[in-house]
Amino acid sequence: MSEPSDAPQANDTVAPETLSVSPLSYKDLWFDDGSIILQSPTASFRVHRSILSFHSQVFRDMFVVSAPVEDAMVDGVPVVHVQDDAESLFQLLKALYFPRHIRKGTAMEMSLVVLLIEMATKYMVDFLRDELVSHLRLLFPSTLEDYLKTWEAPLKDICCKTDGLYAVEVAVKFGIPEILPMALYESARLESTLEELLYGTRDVDDTLVQLSSANLKTLLLGQHRLHGLKRRLSFKFIREYLAGEAGMHCQQKFGDLFVHLLVDDTDEDSNGVCFEDDVDLIVPKRRNARHNLVSALGICDTCSDEFWQAEKASWETVWEEIPKCFGLEWPTGPGQAVPVSN
């Protein structure tokens, strides 16, 4: 079966590239040879019993129970009523008919990911749920190695400020605990104001995203602990580094470097001197700026090599501490991230 948008007819006057980006509408899920009509409160879809049954145990059972009766037929096709809203049903059916729209690691709005996980769970569509959970694992990984990859293309362009908040809610609600530490960390790290966290943040579609009060409490407590962690580990890193052999050789220059690393001199309101107050703990994006700074300050190659190794080692220490800030531990196996027991 091919998608309508991929097969423009000879008499079409619209350019194929325009067709290929035009979104499907509800009417695209009305197939003339469809064998069942799904009726939501505000829209209906004529689809194929075989395709739905193949993917979903719930549809399979539903069609057996709802054996066609005379008064529930339209044009000889049985009608099955469902309570889902039209948009949720449409998105689920679209994912079943055109699954290439749903691929892990591609740009998908997090509101859609969450809606589809909800529908895939409800209708027991395992392939869809697995794909979406894999997508979330890519964005909110549980190993440092995988986290560093999220800073590289194409993943770095996918996440936005509200995605972490969506991911926290979906992790708790639908049992995906392995993404929870990073979803909380990213939510704490990205620059939402306290007001936005308390009263909700608007996503790209202007939908208000708000954490449950339990999750909000976990996030705010964790954010507070991350601040402490940053202070503790940053100063420890500097102290240990300056005490080392490489530190001694270029000590004065390292002093200048660490001032740059600790002070946000891009903040105009502070006349150029203000201690960074974010909770960024692992920031490979600043590597280029740091490399430039290291060479501008004239730090020698031996010292700079050792410095990068020390930074990498400090990331490993930090990584182990991040979930503990939220009362969690890294998963010890697939699908596990358990609260720390005290």
Ligand SMILES: [Zn+2]
């Ligand atoms: Zn040196």
